[in-house]
Amino acid sequence: MRTMTPALAALTMTTATLLAAQGARADAMAEAKAVIAEHRAIPEFAPLGEPFDAAACMADKSVFSIPVSMAIPFNVELQKAMQRAAEDVGFTYTTWENQGASDSWIQGVNQAVAQEYSLVDLAGGLNPEMLAPQLQEAKQAGLAVTTTHLYDESQEQAGFVDASAKVDYRRAGEILAAWAFVETEGAPNVLIIGSDDVLPSIPFVEQIRESLSSYCPDCKQQYLNVPVNEWATRIQSGTQSALLADPGINYILPIYDSMTQFVTPALRIAGADGVGMASYNGTPFVLDMVREGTVSMDVGESLGWAGYAAVDAQMRVLCGLEVPESLGIPLLIFDKDNAQTAGVPADFDSGYGDSHVAGFRKLWGLEG
Incomplete structure (x- = not known):
């Protein structure tokens, strides 16, 4: 019987290794494309809690909401949606x-206590730990405490918080990683830009990195951390430095889409026309950039849906019902093929459909 020479054995092992690697890469590509496909369809409403008579329960109750800042369009639109939901049910909201100053937040909590509201909600990224003494006093006065659109689903809420309308930031991270992997044909060299001072950023970025490593263990990735108050001064320079240090970067993932306005000039100055960019939030001016081709993709969420879901959680707290762990807001991919559905110019709530409105009204016993 003929024996295999060392050279032939080595060649056979090399071929087998290459075939295995190609198979793994094909599996990863199929998985990434499946993640993307799952978030292309307009979402349908699926209730996360049991139906209840919201109008009867909330007849003598009231909610006082403190956004992190009304200078941020995201917070303005989220508050409008929450107000619409409260008006549908018929309770005081x-x-x-405020403009984001801590002394104003404190005044807000004090006002809620003084006027004997039933619940105080911290919305749009305001961390309750920053107001711990005041919120604990509010609880002693009989108010419930909730947060809206702050925590990732994997994060524990502060001990004095009664319920949190959490967001699946990790899922957004999975989508961004899958998009970069597919767009670069399985060879991403990614610059991730985040802000560690924003509470959910840590799990968000962790998920992007974990997903990229799962798809492609040998592919390159790096992380640029820029605090929110330094976006305007450090994102552009940090991006330019990264591109200069590694001209092979082929995709940039700023985790919050308002960051893209500072990345775009860095790409232009660096002459990096072939570098793709995708992000998350569905901010209108960024959706316009998607439609115009400046940004490749933006993962959006309906703030109308988020507002109704947040009010659902608040009412369940006050009605003594079990509160869903998540806001349950579906994430929808906007790219060049559907960006126009978000409006021209884009707005915060178009393109997602409106199944949530009738869905919540039925859940709350307002219609059959």
Whole structure:
């Protein structure tokens, strides 16, 4: 019987290794494309909690909402949606107008206590730990405490918070990683830009990195951390430095889409026309950039849906019902093929359909 020479054995092993690697890469590509396909369809409403008579329960109750800042369009639109939901049910809902100063947040909590509201909600990224003494006093006065659109689903809420309308930031991270992998034909060299001072950024970025490593263990990735108050001064320079240090970067993932306005000039100055960019939030001016071709993709979420889901959670707290762990807002991919459905110019709530409105009204016993 003929024996295999060492050279032939080595060649056979090399071929087998290459075939295995190609198979793994094909499996990863199929998995990434499946993640993307799952988030292309206009979402349908699926209730996360049991039906209840919201109008009867909330007849003598009220909610006082403190957004992180009403200078942020995201917070303005989220508050409008929450107000619409409260009006549908018929209870008092008050937004504390502020520009993001901590002393104003404190005044808001004090106002909620003084006027004997039933619940105080911290919305749009305001971390309750920053107001711990005041919120604990509010609880002692009989108010419930909730947060809206702050925590990732994997994060634990503060001990004095009664319920949190959480967001699946990790899922958004999976989508961004899958998109970069597919767009670069399985060879991503990615610059991720985040802000560690924003509470959900840590799990968000972790998921992007984990997903990229799963798809492609040998592919390159790096992380640029820029605090929110330094976006305007450090994102452009940091991106330019990264591109200069590694001209092979072929995709940039700023985790919050308002960052893209500072990445775009860095790409232009660096002459990096072939570098793709995708992000998350569905901010209108970024959706316009998607439609115009400046940004490749933006993962959006309906703030109308988010507002109704947040009010659902608040009412369940006050009605003594089990509260869903998540806002349950579907994530929808906007790219060149469907960006126009978000409006021209884009807005915060178009393109997602409106099944949530009738869905929540039925869930709350407002219609059959």
